[in-house]
Amino acid sequence: MLVDGTQMRPIWFDADLKIAKVIDQRMLPHELVVADLNTVDDVIEAIQEMFVRGAPLIGATGAFGVYTAVLRDEGCNDDRLIAECDRVKAARPTAVNLAWGVERVLGACIDKTDRAARLAAALEEALAVVEEEAENCRLIGEHGLALIREIIKKKGGGPVNILTHCNAGWLACIEYGTATAPMYTAFDKGVDIHVWVDETRPLNQGARLTAWELGKHGIAHTVITDNAGGHLMQHGMVDLVIVGTDRTTWTGDVANKIGTYLKALAAKDNNIPFYVALPSSTIDWEMDNGVADIPIEERDPDEIRYIQGLDDAGNLAKVLVPPPASPCANHAFDVTPARLVTGLITERGVCRASKEGILNLFPERR
Ligand code: MRU
Secondary structure (H helix, E strand, O other), rough: EEOOOEEEEEOOOOOOOOOEEOOOOOOOOOOOOEEEEOOOOHHHHHHHOOOOOHHHOOOOHHEEEEEEHHOOOOOHHHHHOOOOOOOOOOOOOOOHHHHHHHHHHHHHHHHOOHHHHHHHHHHHHHHHHHHHHOOOOOHHHHHHHHHHHHHHHOOOOOOOOEEEEOOOHHHOOOOOOOOHHHHHHHOOOOOEEEEEEEOOOOOOOHOOOOHHHHHHHHOOOEEEEOOOOOHHHOOOOOOOEEOOOOEOOOOOEEEEEEEHHHHHHHHHHHHEEEEEEEHHHEEEOOOOHHHHHHHOOOOOOHHHHEEEEEEEOOOEEEHHHHHHHOOOOEEEEEEEOHOOOOOOEOOOOOOOOOOHHHHHHHHHOO
């Protein structure tokens, strides 16, 4: 996507195809820093410490991680490669895309017994993952646009007020984003939209990343506190909710950033459509009960204790909020049951959040 006139993606290879480069998202919006991922340890650190984040980007980084593992291994040892892949897959637990990206590249290269052939196969597959996810997001934008147009028709004009949570934008994917893809597509076609951006505590992916992305693209948006959505919905100020997801079961239960479930409850109570945008790489084809079984990451409580921003001198600074002795608990995701989800926007179209709805779009999974 365009950042101040320059085309950017959140991940790419250097010119020699030896080092993965990523935007270090911890520094945005105040600094645009690029980090080099030279080794598998670098890849794992980037995922765990959230230089990179968002389900499709974590999947793509995992895919690049397998190529990095092959590249850094002098030999062509299957056991070593599988062990490195297991380490990458364990970096974060909730987004199913990570295991998907790793396994896809591993599956494409493990049968090659010659190192050069293994390297070439891993590279080709990692690049394919990235390009396919970019195209999937573009398609999600097209399908989501139809929903926005329907709302305009019903309202008799714009703007359509869309509420989103966390960052499911191009920074979290490769291009367009998932939840934001319909917004970019609508805006680019001249459709009148305005986006309510939940700040998304504790790491403020909404206030820092979604607001930055939308602002760079010129899309009208307003940052709100995480708790404001219900009030805005009660007062007719939200027409549509679109969020992303880290893992959606094939039965339609949706794991996403903590706080998503409360937005879905408020949307239901106020008769507001609540859509989840996702590429099929985010569907867990084995899990039936998301609320019971999706692993929910618990992160360092310090992410709650400290808030990062610019100080008066213009330097990035962290400040402590609660009393130092107060315990904090940092559950990073929650699960919205399928019954609260109006529909899923995928690369193949929009469907109900149910086994039937999903299998109608992906019949090869029956
Ligand atoms: O902890 P994060 O920032 O990785 O959480 C990201 C989200 O919750 C996104 O909404 C989700 O990954 C979808 S990204 C298209």
